[in-house]
Amino acid sequence: MKRRDFLKQTSSGITAAAALTTLSSIQSVFANNLLRLEKQNNKDDYFANLRTEYLLNNEITYFNHGSIGTIPRAIHEAHTGYLKLCESNPWFYMWGEPWAKALAETREKVAEFLGCSAGELAFTHNTTEGFNLLASGLPLKAGDEVVFSSLNHAGAGQCWFHHAKEKDFSVKKFEFPIQEVPNLSKEDIVDIYAKNISEKTRVVVFPHIDNLVGIRYPVKELAKMARKKGVQYVAVDGAQAVGMVDVNLQEMGVDFYAASPHKWLQAPKGTGVLYIRKEVQPDVKPMWVTWGQERWKNSVRIFEDYGTRNLAATLTLGNAVDFQSKLNSKGAAQRRKALRDTFYQTLKNNSKFSWRSPLDADLATSLYTVELKETSSRALFKEMFEKHGYVFRPFESENRNAIRLSLNVFNTFEEIDRFNKIAG
Ligand SMILES: Cc1ncc(COP(=O)(O)O)c(C=O)c1O
Known part of the structure; x- marks a missing residue:
């Protein structure tokens, strides 16, 4: 396309319409991903199969969502889609009308x-x-x-x-x-x-x-x-x-x-x-x-x-909200609570650990800490990470020797069981 034609089209709104189509195609791939996810996991436990939707290394058992999360492929794909679209004409996407509108819609969605x-x-x-x-x-x-x-x-x-x-x-x-x-x-x-x-x-x-x-x-x-x-x-x-x-x-x-x-x-x-x-x-x-x-x-x-x-990245926030809303509708809160309850039951009678987080159901969350009585938390982390691929947060200071566990929906009961067999 000649430069003059491009400018003409931009001012007449035709290019803006084309950009919207591309933006909407990223959104429709994302919507299909959510749909596929729903169908794939309908049969039995929705969350038990969720792990494959993430880019997380297979060798890793990730108990550290409190430090930093990991994003599902569907969200990553939407993000890279926006990045690619932007690189196709950076000036146009950074300051053009289509993304100004998309940004406003994202703000509405996150605010809601x-x-x-x-x-x-x-x-x-x-x-x-x-x-x-x-x-x-x-x-x-x-x-x-x-x-x-x-x-x-x-x-x-x-x-x-x-x-x-x-x-x-x-x-x-x-x-x-x-x-x-x-x-x-x-x-x-x-x-x-x-x-x-x-x-x-x-x-x-x-x-x-x-x-x-x-x-x-x-x-x-x-x-x-x-x-x-x-x-x-x-x-x-x-x-x-x-x-x-x-x-x-x-x-x-x-x-x-x-x-x-x-x-x-x-x-x-x-x-x-x-x-x-x-x-x-x-x-x-x-x-x-x-x-x-x-x-x-x-x-x-x-x-x-x-x-x-x-x-x-900002536009992708809208996709993250959609993804989370889907997980919530499938019982994300109950899933995380079940994981926490299992961890608590697993550790509470183990003399090597002492539970340090709230027991009151109103105050309890998916982030919990246990004090270690025998091993240094850093030493346990080093061993669990290097030999077994577990990632969690050790806290070691003058008066603390604890590990923090923060499990999200795709973590499994088997991962907790294995943790207990190795560290317990
Ligand atoms: C409770 C709390 N506040 C603030 C922060 C800082 O977060 P960021 O580095 O994303 O600003 C963290 C990070 O772990 C946190 O856990």
């Missing part, structure tokens, strides 16, 4: 999945970026305090210390009673935070699910308590939650929620989301400042425009 409006959801790279944006952008000053616990991940904690120096506010990191975790209830958790909030507290930060012992925090109750005590901003770290448990931001009543869909939502690495409640958006100064900032005034996009981005 998280129970918020599209105007409240920014696309970031990860949770760490979301919290950096909040710590740098909230109007905090001398006399204000930010509160979080020792179970906060550094990605949602470190940035507050950094900006506290600059703006002269204070940060209180209180010690969470980690030894008591197996016996805690929802009410206990709310009490623990309530005791650490003072009249100075302007921001409270807590995880939806923490990465150390895997407590599912009673977000709604915590937010309610914090508001009652006069806290202005409630910020939640959803890194371990999105894709693992249902998230309904409107119901939760929080101001901010940052997450990393590359963990449990099985989205491409480096895809993050940040919810900023509409009413508090004017309070937050954007972290990225670039040309044309004016056009995003009064739009959540002012918090995500850091210049050129990997749009293909």
Whole structure:
């Protein structure tokens, strides 16, 4: 095609229509993949055969979805489809109409999945970026305090210390009673935070699910308590939650929620989301400042425009949501619970291990930790990985010698059984 003809077609919308067809063909391959998956696994246990849908090395038994997820072929294919399409005419896809529309649709879909409006959801790279944006952008000053616990991940904690120096506010990191975790209830958790909030507290930060012992925090109750005590901003770290448990931001009543869909939502690495409640958006100064900032005034996009981005990865978030919704409709939550219950039953009577995660059903999640009584956790990990292909997270410090297990739907009971035979 001559350059002049191409330009003519672009302005008349014909090329845009052609691009849409290609985009929709990626989507229809994806839809067929979901359909095939449904048919293939209908016969017996839907999840038992799911492993072949992933690119994971056959030698690996993956118990570390809490660190980073692995994406199914169908999602990977959609992602590479977008990447290829983009490379066929980068300028056109990065800034053209078809992908602007696709991006808006993706935002709608992800927002619906998280129970918020599209105007409240920014696309970031990860949770760490979301919290950096909040710590740098909230109007905090001398006399204000930010509160979080020792179970906060550094990605949602470190940035507050950094900006506290600059703006002269204070940060209180209180010690969470980690030894008591197996016996805690929802009410206990709310009490623990309530005791650490003072009249100075302007921001409270807590995880939806923490990465150390895997407590599912009673977000709604915590937010309610914090508001009652006069806290202005409630910020939640959803890194371990999105894709693992249902998230309904409107119901939760929080101001901010940052997450990393590359963990449990099985989205491409480096895809993050940040919810900023509409009413508090004017309070937050954007972290990225670039040309044309004016056009995003009064739009959540002012918090995500850091210049050129990997749009293909962002669009794939929509596929990850569709895939997850399919798994949810097939009983993903029950599957993960059954795996957890099996692991608990397997380890609870073994004198080499001591269970460190919540036992209360309301607080228990698919991320759990056991303390090792005889072996060093690093030594166990080394042996289990090098000789048997198991991947999990060891924690070894002065007062901790534990391993963290985080199993997703395609893990199997046989994998747990084998783990027990080798490590038990
Ligand atoms: C609870 C929690 N918060 C934050 C993070 C940081 O996530 P990211 O590196 O994707 O920003 C992690 C990562 O493991 C996490 O588990």
